[in-house]
Amino acid sequence: MNILDKITADKRTEVALRKSLIPISQLEQSVLFERPTVSLTEKLKTSNTGIIAEHKRRSPSKSVINQNLNVNDVAKGYEDAGVCGMSVLTDGKYFGGSLDDLLLARASCNLPLLRKEFIIDEYQLLEAKAYGADVILLIAAILTRDEIKQFSEFAKSLHLDVLLEVHNEEELNKSIMPSLDMLGVNNRNLKTFDVSLDTSKSLSALIPDDFVKVSESGISNIEAIKSLQPFGYQGFLIGENFMKTDNAGESAKIFIEQLKK
Numbered sequence: 001m002n003i004l005d006k007i008t009a010d011k012r013t014e015v016a017l018r019k020s021l022i023p024i025s026q027l028e029q030s031v032l033f034e035r036p037t038v039s040l041t042e043k044l045k046t047s048n049t050g051i052i053a054e055h056k057r058r059s060p061s062k063s064v065i066n067q068n069l070n071v072n073d074v075a076k077g078y079e080d081a082g083v084c085g086m087s088v089l090t091d092g093k094y095f096g097g098s099l100d101d102l103l104l105a106r107a108s109c110n111l112p113l114l115r116k117e118f119i120i121d122e123y124q125l126l127e128a129k130a131y132g133a134d135v136i137l138l139i140a141a142i143l144t145r146d147e148i149k150q151f152s153e154f155a156k157s158l159h160l161d162v163l164l165e166v167h168n169e170e171e172l173n174k175s176i177m178p179s180l181d182m183l184g185v186n187n188r189n190l191k192t193f194d195v196s197l198d199t200s201k202s203l204s205a206l207i208p209d210d211f212v213k214v215s216e217s218g219i220s221n222i223e224a225i226k227s228l229q230p231f232g233y234q235g236f237l238i239g240e241n242f243m244k245t246d247n248a249g250e251s252a253k254i255f256i257e258q259l260k261k
């Protein structure tokens with residue numbers, strides 16, 4: 001079993017337990033359920049930097065990245081730095097995150113927030129909304145076309161933006177549909193952890209222009225962004241490069257200042 005299958009199998013067990021613990025009616029009572037969401041897609045369209053900065057403590061590929069930062073400070077720091085949006089890993093077992101991280105980020109900033117999660121059930125979209133997200137991630141590698149359609153349409157009904165993530169042509173062809181807002185190309189293969197920006201470059205021409213293109217993972221310098229922009233990318237998802245430092249917000253700030261020059 002590859003790691004992605006393992007994560008997905010564990011996620012099914014986890015979601016079944018969560019459902020038994022907190023009924024949907026309770027999620028819908030969250031005050032955040034009434035909150036007007038902010039569109040990351042629209043922000044990226046008009047931004048000249050396009051940085052989406054991530055909160056990530058650890059990952060299966062790198063184990064520990066940074067366990068010492070506090071999510072409130074990171075969210076405020078990213079907002080001060082002028083990022084377009086923040087991604088918050090909510091998976092506990094493999095990434096050391098939680099829905100409480102999302103809630104604390106929501107309490108600390110007004111940025112559009114992406115719930116970075118392995119979504120396999122509509123229930124997780126209601127959780128995303130109840131804990132303050134504006135955007136959800138759907139990973140083509142773990143979903144059928146019918147599931148992508150069902151989950152993205154349900155997300156839209158909750159006024160959440162949808163970022164669909166692909167890693168190859170087959171996943172892309174399976175996924176294109178009008179209920180998606182952004183197409184993300186993950187430069188990291190989630191099955192082998194190999195990283196190459198060429199993945200974004202080679203898939204870009206196959207992504208229809210009606211979607212905002214986002215390049216994800218392995219971006220560690222300004223040159224990488226400059227090399228991706230000519231391929232039509234307007235969003236850049238960066239985690240480790242900021243999170244591995246003592247002050248993620250400050251690192252993002254310096255990065256964005258350099259990018260603007």
Ligand SMILES: O=P(O)(O)OC[C@@H](O)[C@@H](O)c1c[nH]c2ccccc12
Pocket residue numbers: 054056116117139165186216217218219237238239240241
């Ligand atoms: O830390 P990096 O290499 O900058 O990557 C960030 C982000 O792209 C990565 O965390 C990610 C992209 N897609 C995912 C899906 C699940 C978990 C994590 C991810």
